Amino acid sequence: MVNWSVSDAHSSLQMVRVWDLPTRLFHWLLVLSVFTALLTGFLAPEWWLGLHLTAGYAIVLLLVFRFVWGIFGTEYARLSNMANATRGIWNYVRGLALLRPPHYFGHNPAGVFMIFGFLAVFVVLVVTGLMIEGGEEKQGPLAGVTTYALGHRAKEVHEVLALLVLLMIGIHIAGVSVESWLQGVNLVRGMIDGLMPRPWGYHIPTPRRARPLAAGSVILVLAIATGGALYALSTLPPLGIPPMAENATYRAECGACHWSFHPSLLPRSSWEQLLAKLDEHFGEDASLPADKKNEIARYLAAYSGESWDTEAANRFRLVSASDPMQITKTSYWVAKHRQIDPKLFQSAAVKSSSNCTACHKDADTGRFDDQRIEVPKASGP
Amino acid sequence: MNKSHKIALISLLSLSNVSMVLPAAADPARDAILATLAEEAKKADPAFGGFSAERGQAFFAAKHTGGKPDTPSCTSCHSQDPTAAGETRAGKRIEPLAVSKNPSRFTKVDEVNKWFGRNCNSVLGRECTAVEKGDFIIYLSGK
Numbered sequence: 428m429v430n431w432s433v434s435d436a437h438s439s440l441q442m443v444r445v446w447d448l449p450t451r452l453f454h455w456l457l458v459l460s461v462f463t464a465l466l467t468g469f470l471a472p473e474w475w476l477g478l479h480l481t482a483g484y485a486i487v488l489l490l491v492f493r494f495v496w497g498i499f500g501t502e503y504a505r506l507s508n509m510a511n512a513t514r515g516i517w518n519y520v521r522g523l524a525l526l527r528p529p530h531y532f533g534h535n536p537a538g539v540f541m542i543f544g545f546l547a548v549f550v551v552l553v554v555t556g557l558m559i560e561g562g563e564e565k566q567g568p569l570a571g572v573t574t575y576a577l578g579h580r581a582k583e584v585h586e587v588l589a590l591l592v593l594l595m596i597g598i599h600i601a602g603v604s605v606e607s608w609l610q611g612v613n614l615v616r617g618m619i620d621g622l623m624p625r626p627w628g629y630h631i632p633t634p635r636r637a638r639p640l641a642a643g644s645v646i647l648v649l650a651i652a653t654g655g656a657l658y659a660l661s662t663l664p665p666l667g668i669p670p671m672a673e674n675a676t677y678r679a680e681c682g683a684c685h686w687s688f689h690p691s692l693l694p695r696s697s698w699e700q701l702l703a704k705l706d707e708h709f710g711e712d713a714s715l716p717a718d719k720k721n722e723i724a725r726y727l728a729a730y731s732g733e734s735w736d737t738e739a740a741n742r743f744r745l746v747s748a749s750d751p752m753q754i755t756k757t758s759y760w761v762a763k764h765r766q767i768d769p770k771l772f773q774s775a776a777v778k779s780s781s782n783c784t785a786c787h788k789d790a791d792t793g794r795f796d797d798q799r800i801e802v803p804k805a806s807g808p
Numbered sequence: 809m810n811k812s813h814k815i816a817l818i819s820l821l822s823l824s825n826v827s828m829v830l831p832a833a834a835d836p837a838r839d840a841i842l843a844t845l846a847e848e849a850k851k852a853d854p855a856f857g858g859f860s861a862e863r864g865q866a867f868f869a870a871k872h873t874g875g876k877p878d879t880p881s882c883t884s885c886h887s888q889d890p891t892a893a894g895e896t897r898a899g900k901r902i903e904p905l906a907v908s909k910n911p912s913r914f915t916k917v918d919e920v921n922k923w924f925g926r927n928c929n930s931v932l933g934r935e936c937t938a939v940e941k942g943d944f945i946i947y948l949s950g951k
Contacts, residue, residue, distance in 0.1 A: 778899025
């Protein structure tokens with residue numbers, strides 16, 4: 428860290444490599460991954476979850492690399508170098524206030540705070556992301572150990588932090604622009620070619636060299652250890668997805684007229700009310716002989732929403748007060764299908780909003796994975 | 809059972825078959841269902857003179873009242889053409905009612921009772937009479 432005046436910063440200055448190639452690659456791959464994650468998280472429809480997860484896992488790998496490289500990388504990639512740079516923050520703020528900010532070779536203190544902020548936020552984002560994936564979606568390494576409730580709470584944090592990241596990216600870009608202008612140095616280009624001008628007469632203290640072998644070994648050990656642990660976790664059966672035997676009577680009797688709804692999609696009380704009034708069944712008489720009705724009642728009671736911890740079971744347990752037997756009247760169902768053209772439900776491909784399997788290819792399992800949604804094209808009715 | 813009894817029974821059975829409109833695909837189980845319905849019809853009205861495919865067709869195509877508003881007719885779900893597949897209000901395919909297209913129609917007592925029980929209530933708001941059921945089966949057996 429050194430000060431020099433703006434007027435000195437001219438072509439005569441020697442350009443020196445500050446950011447090593449792995450650090451630069453990390454930066455731009457992180458930009459790509461975060462951009463993908465933000466775009467898919469905020470704007471893309473549900474069935475893009477797969478790409479969102481891919482971006483998230485890429486960020487996990489990039490973070491692991493960056494922390495290891497922060498120990499074994501070249502001088503300016505090291506966390507200790509960055510930590511040292513933070514000491515200049517008050518000096519920097521004072522200078523900035525007078526529009527005469529000090530100039531830095533390597534990190535500027537405000538930039539370092541932003542980097543640490545980004546790293547911290549990304550760590551929490553990927554952890555909460557894994558918790559949502561495991562708890563709400565019952566996918567990924569944490570599916571066997573995370574409840575829906577926990578995943579849902581993680582989602583609230585995840586969403587707030589994602590907004591914070593947007594804000595931080597704005598500040599980061601503004602900071603880089605202002606700093607480039609004040610210093611007369613293109614900092615964006617520096618993150619591409621890794622070069623920074625060396626101030627006149629400034630002697631660079633011998634920088635620490637990278638130890639790629641050490642970095643590689645640590646990454647390998649970490650990869651094996653965490654990979655093994657995550658693999659072991661992912662072999663656990665998902666929490667709240669009990670093994671359920673098919674009931675032929677239910678399939679045949681209820682499935683004769685409509686999709687045989689997965690038992691997890693309504694709470695026990697709703698199934699009971701529904702079976703008690705089969706002669707008034709959504710505008711038709713669907714009476715059953717007592718033996719069949721009792722068998723179906725036992726089956727539905729055993730596997731009703733209370734027995735599951737899936738997103739669908741958790742959401743549809745909160746039935747509509749006026750229509751407790753109608754899944755499509757729950758506020759969750761309505762909110763989730765608001766973007767769908769109502770005509771699609773009458774189309775030949777779907778026929779009815781009760782026909783979940785038309786779009787949710789795994790509806791028979793009760794899972795309703797976002798990635799298994801395939802909305803058909805609306806053709807004629 | 810002696811020989812003369814046997815002959816008498818066989819001739820009675822064959823007579824009862826001839827007395828009905830000839831079904832496209834005669835099936836002993838369906839004939840038994842029809843026989844039971846005929847017995848019931850005779851009990852209700854001693855002047856009962858057999859089932860009629862024409863009456864059955866009219867009953868099938870008619871718009872009824874008294875049932876549930878979404879299902880005023882058999883054709884609401886079974887389509888106008890009984891040789892074609894129908895569709896439930898929830899969009900499930902219903903196999904054709906016509907016996908020529910679907911030979912297992914009206915051969916299982918429990919199924920026949922279940923669907924007449926439900927659908928007569930949905931369409932007419934009451935139970936169907938034995939004559940209505942028999943006419944219906946005879947009509948669709950010839951379809």
